Amino acid sequence: MAETTALHETGTTPLTGERADLLAVLGKTRFFLRFTTRDLTDEQAASSPAPSELCLGGLIKHVTGVERSWADFIVEGTGAMKDFDDMTPEDFAARVDEFQLLPGETLAGVLDTYAEVAARTDAMIATVDLDHAWPLPQAPWFQEDAWSTRQVLLHIIAETAQHAGHADIIREAIDGQKTMG
Template sequence: MTETTKTAPALTGERADLLEQLAKSRFFLRFTANELTDRQAGHRSTVSGLTVGGLIKHVASVEKTWVDFILEGPSAMPDFSAMTEADFAARENDFRLLPGETLEGVLAAYAEVAARTDELVATLPDLDAAQPLPKAPWFDQDAKWSARRVLMHIVAETSQHAGHADIVREAIDGTKSMG
């Protein structure tokens, strides 16, 4: 008896474009960590508190939360309008490697998040499905975002932080992602 395996058809169009841009943005972010030690990945090399490892950790966390939002709606996110200064200060831990965290672990967690997102992009029945945004001072009241809009936001967030990581990495040892 022979088993046959059905292969899913290759994605085309918008979904393929989203996956390609996500992959490119993720590549540049991960590339900034290439050959860094855990110490270097957690090193603040500029006046900001940003580190290469912390930026990767943050992007993974944000991507996971936004994918949860696509699937579960605003309950997947906190009510930002009710957060205190202490809550926001605690969120700063998203941007740094904490004791016991390693670059390898952060990259592995990011790979898991990315795989989940990619699977969602490939299989979500409707990219137009929208959810109301959580309460936050930076969102318009009663605004909704479609899954498509959220995915574009993930691409933008990843690209922006890849640029931050590139600057942080260059200040560590002169290595650049591009140029």
């Protein structure tokens, strides 16, 4: 089996092994998510043509927020996230807004922000201790007490892949275009 390699953020230091594998899979899932928005207008990216309220611009915003908050968790630990019981009505309202392309927001702007967050995460993957674990914030959906950096990165990959699938369905409902096939 060929070993996966990836370039560190400088573009000159090749990474191999697990770090390269994480970067490659994360890069592929990000590509598929971003690709669903190709050639769309802001209005199309804000539309919800499927039987849910999800829109492509909102999915990109959501995945950006998820990746940003989990990257903060990797660096700062549990304090980077609120416990579920400490969330305010404003926090929940912000979460709803995260799934929408709001007035004044553009698809290009959302994609640029996603690229910035992705670059930060990619740089981090090259150097962080993958075995370091932090206690998870208290929330009803966490069954574990702590996650390692590796588990957090796998969660980011899973979240991105899941929403890339949602995005593909939404894109097909917009204009019949598919990410693959």
